[in-house]
Amino acid sequence: MKNGIILLGSSNSSGYTYQLSKLIADKFDYPIIDLKQYSILPFDYQFENQEDDFIKVFDEVLKYDHIVIATPVYWYSMSGIMKTFFDRLTDGLIIHKDKGRLLRGKTMSVISTGTDENVVDYFFKPFKSSADYLGMRFKWCVYVSSKNGIKLTVEDIKDLK
Numbered sequence: 001m002k003n004g005i006i007l008l009g010s011s012n013s014s015g016y017t018y019q020l021s022k023l024i025a026d027k028f029d030y031p032i033i034d035l036k037q038y039s040i041l042p043f044d045y046q047f048e049n050q051e052d053d054f055i056k057v058f059d060e061v062l063k064y065d066h067i068v069i070a071t072p073v074y075w076y077s078m079s080g081i082m083k084t085f086f087d088r089l090t091d092g093l094i095i096h097k098d099k100g101r102l103l104r105g106k107t108m109s110v111i112s113t114g115t116d117e118n119v120v121d122y123f124f125k126p127f128k129s130s131a132d133y134l135g136m137r138f139k140w141c142v143y144v145s146s147k148n149g150i151k152l153t154v155e156d157i158k159d160l161k
Contacts, residue, residue, distance in 0.1 A: 009082030073114030
């Protein structure tokens with residue numbers, strides 16, 4: 001297994017969340033998958049969406065031990081692109097169980113940006129609960145206000161592992 005990967009779910013592939021992701025990717029030598037570059041359809045109870053890019057992205061993510069979720073705060077929650085990806089994890093619990101089970105024992109962290117000075121206290125709860133449900137260990141979360149631009153350095157993230 002490889003160490004870690006960043007899964008970027010933003011409508012702006014070069015925005016503040018990407019900038020924060022890039023800083024962490026460079027520090028830890030993690031690749032970034034930009035979900036905006038893929039066609040991932042919403043969850044479908046009839047599973048008629050299997051020709052999209054979800055399994056391709058999921059297979060790549062499964063090669064890593066540590067999955068860092070990167071999303072801006074949109075309306076007090078994760079981005080729509082990221083929510084669609086999380087909804088599609090259901091495919092890995094129903095029709096691709098062999099793949100879904102591979103999440104067990106992996107770790108998850110979250111990095112996020114938003115315009116508010118501080119993130120709402122419940123923002124990280126869905127990620128922590130999802131990690132727990134999937135048998136993953138939640139490691140850490142980082143929120144950076146983009147109100148005045150991203151002013152973060154490698155020194156600011158030195159304690160993340």
